[in-house]
Amino acid sequence: MKVLHVSGAKSWGGNEQQLLYLVEELEKYEVEQYLFCYENTPLHQKARDFPVKIKTIRKSKPYSTRYAKALSHLIREEKIDLIHLHTSDSVTGFMVTDMFHSLKTPTVFAKKGISSRVSALSKIKYNYRNINRIMCVSNYVKRNFSPYIKKKNLHKLVTVHDGVKVEKFPAAPVFTLREKLEIGEGTYLIGNIANHTKAKDLSTLILMMDHLVNNLSIKDVHLVQIGEFSRLTNELRQLIETRKLKDHITLLGFTENASSFLPQFDVFVISSIREGGPTSLIEALYKKTPVISTRVGIVEDAIVDGENGFSTPVGEPEALAQKIKLLKEDPALAQKFRELSYTTFLNNFTAEVLGKQTLKIYEDVINDYK
Template identity: 25%
Template sequence: MFVVTKSNLGGAQRYVFDIATALPKDAFDVVALCGTAQDSESAGPLIDMLRHAGIRTIFIPDMVRDVRTFNDIRALSSIVRTIRAERPDIVHLNSSKAGGLGALAARLSGVQRIVFTSHGLAYDEPRFFLSRFAIFLATWMTFVLSHRVICISKDTARRAARLPFCARKVRLVYNGLHAPEMLERDKARAQLLSVFPDIPADLPWIGTISELVPNKGLPYALKACEILRRSGGRFVFLIVGSGELQQSLTALIAERGLTEHVRLLGYVAQASKLLKAFDIFTLTSRKEGLPYVLLEAGFASLPVAATNIPGINDIVKDGESGALCPSDDPELFAHALSELLEDEALRMRLGSSLKKRVETDFNVEKMLSGTLAVYRD
């Protein structure tokens, strides 16, 4: 039984879908408990995807991301009732809210194998001290109540193992991908230009696919673009995605004189299919679990410039398969972009190296075998 807080399409949901659909059907009868979509009280697209793949799903409408006392009590009651009705051998929990409620419900119901996957430590996010402390306690209790904790980056695994009573529970299992379907460069560019004809086709395209939220560090990327523009760099930076910072980023682009150099493209369906349209891929996150979009960029053989933070540096090795820069040094990031723009051979070498690394170390087969080992441990 999988339990996940939100049923929109984020990293944790993709992880649940990939493992649930890859488990051998002759050995596992899979059911997924899913909460609401992002900022909604209705079911999200993950539920339809799982059902289309033949996975039984149960919608828990009271399971929402934010703390809502009465909803949380009702969600806990629903999960307990469902677990006692389904009687699963394994409960596999994903994301913070589902982890806390699900671990408690599974313990109350006598489940013999409770596995929690930590997609990052929620208390790392910038919040008021009391909020962070409460989230820290909730995270630690989830770890304690679980029999095993899967971490998807080395740093998260190291820090989780240091928590009291957790050292023997923690296992490192990287996310993995099947080689995604992608359009070749010319077709991908043509498709983007058909929707966004104002993109300069004669300039190098630096691109990212990202939610427009604080954790993604996009103001840092814009500062680097401003430095690059002032030094005479020829480029256009394409930001694919939507989110709460749409208006503030639009204003920042104008304020820094970047209206000719940056385009906010908004949500683009199946955006990863268009990755080969870019010449360079960037990811300027301040916090990550293990970003799927970086694995997809690797499969596209793109050279990557990114911030040197846990999760990202599990995938990209600086100077070998990409360029990594401190998350507080936009000048160095601008310099890394400039080097990539000017050196096609460097772009080819880094992109090829990243593709080999992703194919070898971050495939679904490795993720599944590691997860099965945890189930049987």
Template identity: 35%
Template structure:
């Protein structure tokens, strides 16, 4: 079975981490499956793949719909006798459809990794309902619920949780946060890993810090944010300066093996306004760091409020701040959360389980073409 994993994303994020985990797991458990990743040339994902044993092909993508990328998809399918194309982002769907018109490609599977509503526009609906897409793998039940509004054939939809890779965990980092930024031992580190995109709503992240440090006068907190900078970064930095938070907050930008820093966090804070299920939460559960998060997307499917974490409505920095302070004042609660979360993620949300569930879909599609 020859699978082409199609990514047209120009940065590194949870979606790319999912592809890497899937291919790595399948190489171990199912070596008869030949996985090839088709990605953007010289992008962060391409650079990362160069450091792995994962087979990959890179193509230039200078504009969103770059015909060279589409042509090269077709050529790769012919050269490598691809049986199935696993598409991992919406831009890649468009490019695969263009390539299919020219080369008559093998069947598609699409992974829907966010809980964004699918726009009810003719071109968008055509893309998502393209007949070559035989299955849509939803990252959460909430993602499936939202997708049903736009997908005509609900039988195409199935939920497969991504989970965390239990085989490659490490806490090795090039430096210790407390050492590098002179953070005192009694200072509480609030951590977050997310690229600077609209869905992550890092304005709320800054607002939480402002409430705790400036309004509540709790100065024994330090906020660490890790993730790729974008056009949204400078306004965030400006607000941090305006609020006099520079001594209590650092934005590290893109950092390789960012999840290795999680054990150095005292609390993981997620402020997203839209999600599938973020890898950051899975990783925090594994590393036994308590989670405070907004209750968006599929997050409530793995974090139950007051049972193994704390949840608040999106944009509600007041509620999130209060939950953080509540958790700090209740170490026994935090201990219960992390023990339950660790058990839950290791037993139910591993990338090994994700890979085996995905194989079943591959085989089902190919047996019914």
């Protein structure tokens, strides 16, 4: 089987890591894989170390003639059996290319998240007749995406969770957070890994700390937030300053292998208002770090509130703070969360499971296409 992965990613994130995990898993089943992506992107650079043949194109609009010619040529030259679209703009590129070049190749699309709004054009492309399956990363995404899919196409929606590779020798962190940031052992270390985007709602994370420190008078806590800075970062810094939390919050910025820091956290907190995953949640389950999260993405599939973690409504910093207080005061509960979450991870969220489920969908789509 020859599979072509198509991605328009220009930066690095959990979705790109998932693509490479999938590449590794599919190799075990002797799937010959190709990657069509933009040149000199983080995905292009990192994919060089993986078992996939790479075809790059200079950054251009996915509906451009150059894009369509390059994609159609690759599909025909390599006799691709199935196309796997990994980003929304790759769906645009595929649809335009198919309309002008009649690709006649089975195609699946990985739907990784929910946008704040869906345009009329997006509704058209997601319902495009030659997309054979839409693989939703969680039941949350599937449920929230369904209203934009025509009734005749709803059968195309399936749920395939992200997965994390089980490492025999996990990468060691480049430094110890407590040492680097001079945080004492008696301080409760709260962690978050998220780039500075609106969907991550990091202001709620800061307001959570405000409630803990200034309203509940819990001073022995420190939040370490890891993630790529953006135009929103200054607003977050101003909020930290206004709430007098400079001694309790560190914005660390982008850090390589951020998930390697997870075991150093006493608790991992997610404040997002929209998510597909996130992959960081799965990594926390794997690293046995207790999780408190808003109810987004795979949270409802991975966390049973009070059993193996805590979940709260979106946009309620006080609720997150109360859960942290409860967990901080109950080490036995934290240990229970660690063990049960790890079991949940092994059963449902490994890269091995991702590979098997994806391959089965590939086979079904190809068989249906014949």
